Amino acid sequence: MFKSLVVAPCAALLLMLSPMAAKAAEPIVIKFAHVVADDTPKGKGALLFQKLVRQRLAGQVDVDVYPNSTLVGDADEMQALLDNKVQMLAPSLSKLIEYSPKLEVFDLPFLFDDDAAVARFQKREASRELLRSMAGRGIYGLAYWNNGLKQMTASQPLRNPADAAGLAFRIQPSPLLEAQFAAVDAKAVRLPFSEVSKAMQSGTVQGTEGPWSNLRGQSAAGKPSYVTETNHGVLNYMLVANSEFWTSIPFALRSELENIVLEVTQTVNAEAAAINQREREQLIASGSATLVTLTPEQRQAWRTKMQPVWKSFESQIGADIMRAALTVNRR
Numbered sequence: 356m357f358k359s360l361v362v363a364p365c366a367a368l369l370l371m372l373s374p375m376a377a378k379a380a381e382p383i384v385i386k387f388a389h390v391v392a393d394d395t396p397k398g399k400g401a402l403l404f405q406k407l408v409r410q411r412l413a414g415q416v417d418v419d420v421y422p423n424s425t426l427v428g429d430a431d432e433m434q435a436l437l438d439n440k441v442q443m444l445a446p447s448l449s450k451l452i453e454y455s456p457k458l459e460v461f462d463l464p465f466l467f468d469d470d471a472a473v474a475r476f477q478k479r480e481a482s483r484e485l486l487r488s489m490a491g492r493g494i495y496g497l498a499y500w501n502n503g504l505k506q507m508t509a510s511q512p513l514r515n516p517a518d519a520a521g522l523a524f525r526i527q528p529s530p531l532l533e534a535q536f537a538a539v540d541a542k543a544v545r546l547p548f549s550e551v552s553k554a555m556q557s558g559t560v561q562g563t564e565g566p567w568s569n570l571r572g573q574s575a576a577g578k579p580s581y582v583t584e585t586n587h588g589v590l591n592y593m594l595v596a597n598s599e600f601w602t603s604i605p606f607a608l609r610s611e612l613e614n615i616v617l618e619v620t621q622t623v624n625a626e627a628a629a630i631n632q633r634e635r636e637q638l639i640a641s642g643s644a645t646l647v648t649l650t651p652e653q654r655q656a657w658r659t660k661m662q663p664v665w666k667s668f669e670s671q672i673g674a675d676i677m678r679a680a681l682t683v684n685r686r
């Protein structure tokens with residue numbers, strides 16, 4: 356009784372003197388938005404991050420996840436991050452080149468032999484530097500999250516580069532991807548991810564590219580859909596936070612958040628290939644797309660057509676970074 360009599364007026368006095376004291380008890384809320392479904396590598400990663408933060412930092416930090424462009428989408432998510440309207444995103448690397456042009460290295464067609472080579476590159480110093488490269492723009496790079504190698508979807512089978520000529524392909528906002536499709540005489544149309552299915556159905560575009568986990572629902576209405584297994588490029592992500600927000604989190608909490616980021620990153624990157632493999636099987640089994648596999652000669656023909664774009668982007672990316680990326684294939 357004595358205690359409450361003494362403590363209660365003291366606490367009331369404190370709250371009157373310092374309105375911030377009342378606020379300190381409220382958890383820090385991280386809004387984490389993204390543009391894909393919950394059951395994709397990124398979607399699962401966001402939910403695992405939320406779960407671990409709720410388990411380990413309950414009452415101190417909370418995470419709200421907004422999938423499928425429900426809060427912000429490709430057109431406005433970066434501005435929302437910079438304005439601290441959302442605190443975390445995981446855009447594909449192609450969507451960050453406006454802020455760090457050297458990230459175009461990840462868009463070079465036929466650069467990486469497989470997922471493992473990309474993973475090795477992401478651990479190299481060149482990639483670690485790219486992770487930090489947007490700090491001056493208010494973007495704090497936390498980790499690389501994998502999705503996987505890209506395939507091409509179209510309303511007709513694409514076996515040889517000439518099959519793509521005259522078709523319009525939806526691309527992410529990347530000049531290099533534009534050049535990649537120009538190299539096979541195709542047209543590239545920049546569209547937000549949330550508009551791809553509609554654009555395929557209306558015929559605005561006749562093709563797309565993406566990892567297996569992103570291809571669901573991206574077929575032309577009333578037309579057969581073909582997925583050519585090209586593995587011609589990579590679509591991975593950078594987990595980013597608003598710099599000012601992230602660095603203002605008290606040290607002990609931030610350290611624990613960064614431990615959680617590390618743990619989630621390991622899980623996302625360990626599971627991405629299996630998720631894509633499962634999506635591949637389901638897409639083919641569902642009959643919604645026909646698989647087109649390339650012979651080594653056909654794949655080489657695509658490579659020969661597209662590889663000249665490397666040279667055109669070398670000065671932007673930097674010969675050193677391109678060399679570092681190439682060496683990871685030889686393991």
Ligand code: LMR
Pocket residue numbers: 390391397446447502527547548565569590
């Ligand atoms: C795309 O726009 O195709 C991808 O970046 C979507 C995503 O986040 O996987």
